[in-house]
Amino acid sequence: SGFADDDFVIKNEFLALTFDQSSGSLKYLTNLETNTTISISQTFAYYVGSVGNNTKEPLRASGAYIFRPNCTGAGPDCSRPLEGNGTYEIVKGPLVQEVRQYICAWVSQVIRLHATSKKVHFEWQVGPIPVGDGIGKEIVSRFSTNLKSGTEFFTDSNGRQNIKRRRNFRPSFNLNLTEPISSNFYPVVDRIFIQDETAGSQLTILTDRAQAGSSLLEGQIELMVHRRLLVDDWLGVSEPLNEPGLGEGLVVRGSHHLIFTNIAKSPRRHRLASHDLYWHPALLLLPVSSTTSQAD
């Protein structure tokens, strides 16, 4: 249920992605091997960085050392969705199918499904983050599903074991939660995942760089992809995390690889996929001229 007649689909023999015709946004993800479908959306949002009051210890600004959104609410209500009067393109060919989402002037994304791939490639591009309004922004990519993952999610630990994280909880002390958003963010060196034990399904995201991630609501994964802040957090770096770059601010491009399969198959799938990504082939190129023959 929920599928509309005018939805469009990109698929290979392993996965199918269903998109809403009017908005071009992702609606459903189907694993064709296990015949399992989940509802899924992927959106970008930003947290407003706190400017704090650096004369008082508990009111530090958000900066290089601390992620501190300017809100006290819990969950994604604290963030602002990135919406624009965007456009999208569908590109279909024999080796790759992709949906290109131009969300706003500084956020765009290609969702790509290769012909023989068991993972979905999200190539996002964010920046330069506009700060003309005087507001520092911290941008997240958010995957929201109907998976019943409860309060738990998992993050890796620098290539060692995956660690179970529980929202608003610490295993070794009683948590006095004063920062409901940032206290639930953890380092993601290369993967983060959620599990629905009743359905037996797991959604894993592999990152291409170390990021911060969380699951602030059941069925949700969010990863911070870019930050631009205007106030130093007074913890030693003595400059705001502004990165003006060419004068406009940095543009960041990166990848998230999504794997959706059952819990039993997932460890093998994401471990092998991470090997493919992190020990990817080296590509050497040589212009062929009269002195370097094709035979060579």
Add this chain to the structure above:
Amino acid sequence: QHDVSALRDAVSVAQHHDAVTGTERQHVADDYALRLDRGVKECQETVVDGINRISNVTKPLQFEFCDLLNISICSITENSKEVALVLWNPLSRTLNHYVQLPVVDGDYDITGPGGTKIPFQITPLPKHTLLLPGRLSNATHEILFRAKLPPLGYTAYNLKKLAKGGVSLAGHTSILRKRA
């Protein structure tokens, strides 16, 4: 002989907690990037030496790397009529890898080992790539093919730009544009 110590040194410096967490000042971040880039370039020369040695070429070939492929820039594929591509697989198992290279609009041909024709797909670059601030490139399209690589080994491919009217094995690509 090339030295891999430049990268070892740069990575060692980048173990500092400020480098790991990004709490260094901007000019220090710039310096870390410079050191890493110099180190990577030295290691690339080592890889070229290795490929030349194991491939038994008659004289060493001056392979190059395209470090800006993530933003679809590669002056070699953009400006050469014919390019030899060597893909080295560092994994101990066979790998099917999709190779995506920026090219200028036109007809192309890709051959693999033994001169076999390789199916490929040509797609126009997304507009956010074309409009990327500071991106200097002639590429308008991207060519994509699937490479099959042996464990701890390499496969060579040949990418050739055809004269107008040449027969290409490009797959058909359709594009639908919508306003959300």
